Amino acid sequence: MDIRELKKQSDLSYDIAVAKRNALEKAKSRQILVYKEHIFRADAETICLIKTLSDKNDSFFVLDTNKNPVEINDPTEFLNKLIERNQESLNTYHQMYKTFSQRSE
Amino acid sequence: MKKGILLFCFDTEHTSYHRILERCVRLIKKNLGLEITVVTNFETFKRMGSLGSINYKLIQHEKGNTKLGKEWNNVDRHMAYELSPYDTTLVMDIDYFCLTDNLLQYMDTAYDFLIPDKVHDLTDRNTFGQRQWSMIPMVWATVFIFKKTQKAKKIFDMIKYVKKFYRYFNDMYRIASKNFRNDYAFAIALQQLNGFMDYDVFPFALATLPPDCKVIAINDNAVAWQYHDQISYIENQDLHVMNKEAVDV
Numbered sequence A: 001m002d003i004r005e006l007k008k009q010s011d012l013s014y015d016i017a018v019a020k021r022n023a024l025e026k027a028k029s030r031q032i033l034v035y036k037e038h039i040f041r042a043d044a045e046t047i048c049l050i051k052t053l054s055d056k057n058d059s060f061f062v063l064d065t066n067k068n069p070v071e072i073n074d075p076t077e078f079l080n081k082l083i084e085r086n087q088e089s090l091n092t093y094h095q096m097y098k099t100f101s102q103r104s105e
Numbered sequence B: 001m002k003k004g005i006l007l008f009c010f011d012t013e014h015t016s017y018h019r020i021l022e023r024c025v026r027l028i029k030k031n032l033g034l035e036i037t038v039v040t041n042f043e044t045f046k047r048m049g050s051l052g053s054i055n056y057k058l059i060q061h062e063k064g065n066t067k068l069g070k071e072w073n074n075v076d077r078h079m080a081y082e083l084s085p086y087d088t089t090l091v092m093d094i095d096y097f098c099l100t101d102n103l104l105q106y107m108d109t110a111y112d113f114l115i116p117d118k119v120h121d122l123t124d125r126n127t128f129g130q131r132q133w134s135m136i137p138m139v140w141a142t143v144f145i146f147k148k149t150q151k152a153k154k155i156f157d158m159i160k161y162v163k164k165f166y167r168y169f170n171d172m173y174r175i176a177s178k179n180f181r182n183d184y185a186f187a188i189a190l191q192q193l194n195g196f197m198d199y200d201v202f203p204f205a206l207a208t209l210p211p212d213c214k215v216i217a218i219n220d221n222a223v224a225w226q227y228h229d230q231i232s233y234i235e236n237q238d239l240h241v242m243n244k245e246a247v248d249v
Helices: A003-030 A044-056 A075-104 B017-031 B042-047 B075-083 B102-108 B150-164 B166-172 B182-193 B244-248
Strands: A032-035 A038-041 A060-063 A069-072 B003-009 B035-040 B055-058 B088-092 B116-121 B143-147 B202-209 B214-218 B222-227 B230-235 B239-241
Touching: A003 A032, A003 A075, A003 B202, A003 B230, A032 A075, A032 B102, A038 A044, A038 B202, A044 A060, A044 A075, B003 B017, B003 B075, B017 B035, B017 B042, B035 B042, B035 B075, B042 B055, B075 B088, B075 B150, B075 B182, B088 B102, B102 B143, B143 B150, B150 B166, B150 B182, B166 B182
Parallel strands: B003 B035, B003 B088, B035 B055, B116 B202, B202 B239
Antiparallel strands: A032 A038, A060 A069, B088 B143, B214 B222, B222 B230
8 A cells, every 4th residue: 555646646536526616617607598688597407497398388487597587488599599508518518527537547 | 788897906005906907908808898997096097008998987096995904995896886887887806807708698687786696716615605704695796797777876875885884784794804895895785775685696606716826827718726735727717816916927
């Protein structure tokens, strides 16, 4: 057992954990979408909600991040914007995540 | 609707804030592309190099506040409403570096006033855990957006009131630091004016590099820092750099 090697591994694990948390926070910041003058998170929950509601109605109400109601008249357009923003942010996160994997090898 | 950015910049004996401003303005022009107005005093203005096409408002700033025993000229933020020439104004600390265009879309919301109520410590140490420093739900006046509306005017009027009786509010909310801080003044004003209920906030956590981190490299896309023996970096994310020596990197 080489304690220096273990310390090095511990430091590396910490560095990667902090970098991962920062990258995730960055992705969350980028997932915000302003639509019809209101603010939404382009996260899995919002995307699933819009998809589900749009299957039943052409027009409906949802809450923005400050719990204010917004009428959505064009669900397809809104859903496309949400998915685009969601995948853009997660793609960036994925690129960063690959560097973590390389560092820990 | 005229949109723009309002920045406050006053040099002190210890810190050449105008040098931080130069980086801040360059990043704003690159990533946000909005019109900029800098509120400053004549002494600082004389030291500034050419920053290109921006507007200046020269004022005689209020003195007397300190941070860690050093001069700290942060007391004039309550005048942002009167000083701004814009219908929608983004106010930023000049040590908040926009490495993305994330803030741009918030200029087009229906909200009168938006401010962040969460912070993300980039060193993952929860340095800014609010409950250990005060009894008030915190906001961060580092970045906020307001419109020239009656509601926003009332918020600024309330901030002025809190500032006037700051010592009283400071004691009431058991705030640890006794100097004047905009974060607390804004937090108190928003809580009081909103009947001690929720108010509208930005949905993101303000990425912040604590003052005990040494910035070792910085460019228009990324910032690298050292904390003890740990070196980290972040790229393409807006962040608040609290160590003012970053300007020398």
